[in-house]
Amino acid sequence: MRASVGDHIVIKSRRVGQADRDCEVLEVHGADGQPPYLVRWGDSGHETLLFPGSDATVRRSEHAER
Amino acid sequence: MRTIDAVRRSGIGIRPEQTIREAAEIMEETGLGSLAVLDDSKLIGIVTDRDLVRRALARAMPLDGRVDAVMSSPVVTIHADTDLHEAFAMFRTHDFRRLAVVRDDQFVGMLTVDDLLVDLASDLVDLSRPISTEIHHAHHDSTYPDMP
Numbered sequence: 543m544r545a546s547v548g549d550h551i552v553i554k555s556r557r558v559g560q561a562d563r564d565c566e567v568l569e570v571h572g573a574d575g576q577p578p579y580l581v582r583w584g585d586s587g588h589e590t591l592l593f594p595g596s597d598a599t600v601r602r603s604e605h606a607e608r
Numbered sequence: 609m610r611t612i613d614a615v616r617r618s619g620i621g622i623r624p625e626q627t628i629r630e631a632a633e634i635m636e637e638t639g640l641g642s643l644a645v646l647d648d649s650k651l652i653g654i655v656t657d658r659d660l661v662r663r664a665l666a667r668a669m670p671l672d673g674r675v676d677a678v679m680s681s682p683v684v685t686i687h688a689d690t691d692l693h694e695a696f697a698m699f700r701t702h703d704f705r706r707l708a709v710v711r712d713d714q715f716v717g718m719l720t721v722d723d724l725l726v727d728l729a730s731d732l733v734d735l736s737r738p739i740s741t742e743i744h745h746a747h748h749d750s751t752y753p754d755m756p
Contacts, residue, residue, distance in 0.1 A: 591621035598618045
């Protein structure tokens with residue numbers, strides 16, 4: 543996976559009736575856009591490191607740094 | 609199959625000075641039951657929802673206490689490129705349901721028994737399909753013609 547600052551990463555829910563999770567990429571810690579990413583979670587504003595699995599997809603930001 | 613290929617869910621890393629309350633809120637928001645505790649990208653522990661209940665709530669610890677006070681440490685790890693059979697063996701011989709996956713001493717994901725069970729259940733459904741089809745829609749060979 544490759545992402546840039548400003549992109550959003552969507553974590554697909556594994557439970558019926560549970561919404562997908564969304565976070566914004568604040569920092570890219572890997573080389574060439576690779577993980578891990580420092581992200582901010584939408585609802586709470588908590589910042590964590592994210593190590594994306596197969597449940598994660600990148601939603602590109604129009605204003606993301608390339 | 610490599611262990612990293614069996615990791616289904618994204619992993620989350622938090623800092624040791626983050627609070628117990630934050631850890632609980634992050635678990636709730638991300639839907640994960642365990643978080644890696646990282647000190648400058650070095651894996652120093654794992655905190656699970658079970659840790660929060662048994663070591664924090666049950667002991668009336670303040671929720672603004674540091675999460676590293678309730679984490680499990682040291683952490684048993686497995687290299688990302690190790691054959692998955694070795695992970696099965698570790699689950700068989702240890703009393704845990706989550707295994708931190710590392711590469712070059714860096715945390716890269718969390719392998720859980722739950723994920724492995726979901727995969728195995730899916731494989732079993734695929735394998736049993738031809739048999740269940742045979743049972744429910746039995747195909748009968750044509751009968752031999754009557755002999756004179």
